[in-house]
Amino acid sequence: MSEPASVASDTIAERLLAWYDRHARRLPWRAPPGQRADPYHVWLSEVMLQQTTVQTVQPYFHDFLSRWPSVHELAAAPREDVLAAWAGLGYYARARNLHACAQVVSRELGGVFPDTEAGLRKLPGIGPYTAAAIAAIAFDRPSAPLDGNIERVVARLFAVEDPLPGAKETLRARMGAIVPQQRPGDFAQAMMDLGAGICQPRKPRCMLCPLSDVCTASARGIAVDLPVKAAKKAKPTRQAVAFWTVRADGCVLLRRRPDKGLLGGMLEVPSTDWTEAPWAEGAAFAQAPISASWTELPGVVRHTFTHFHFTITVWAAEVPAHTRAETGEWWPFERLSDAGLPTVMRKIADHAVKKAAE
């Protein structure tokens, strides 16, 4: 009786590393073979990759490295520049923490990233996963990073049927038990590559997997069913009226959001509160950023955030040159693409421009 789980853990690592040597994805933040990855590159990529796909991250990674080649330059950059460069990537707390982290590393640590999991874990924006990942990838520490890919691979390898997130510590322990002392950084990346390319969520390609004959879930034919996850809540809908204010000199009124909460620190098209109920005309008018003759544009803008749907009605107005607003910034329309609007705000701006032209 050859039970898959009885195979020595070093065999798992050996097989996976041999597979990785042939099939590793070539990514801009990875070191060429035989070289050590730059910790700044590893850190920047890991933060960008939190809950974000490789394809989405690539252009942002290149842009950030081009503008801020080292952690010192990133630390010295104005925060609004960093936030604008992050615009569209989502989860904007990452950008605020990225900048804060760069300043700690640059000013307090001489530009040198901590080379231990515990040291990394103290920095803003670096949680359990990212600390373990940087320790492994940049410093070759035998840590046990656990991201969505590795959760899935480990759950299947050992047929862990307990639902997430409760099973997370079980999976982390299982991962820790198979991390090799040799090439732990490559091992972590190999697990992620395997999860991304072979051990996929809906379509595990066990026929191509170097670990299929040591995988309990594959042997039982239940790989596609793992990991088990808790049911998700339904998304409520919120509504708002956004105010598209065009000044005669070609500027548009924007406003910076408070530092905490949704889209914290980002520029926005001024709007009413975001409420469950639709807005009556008078109530919306009372929250306009400026006194003007507003026209409701046809249609609505729809956008879905992580935990709610959002429906926006747009009101537009033209105001004289040199009109002042109590709060907000007037942005030259032709430079609007440099403002760094989050995607939902870019949708509102695009809608306003399109409908106003009709």
Added chain:
DNA sequence: CATTCGTGGGC
């Protein structure tokens, strides 16, 4: 431990 926090792509 549960909630909050973006966005784009795949099926």
Added chain:
DNA sequence: TGCCCAAGAAT
């Protein structure tokens, strides 16, 4: 179309 998922962290 609607839901799932992606190199999660902070609170």
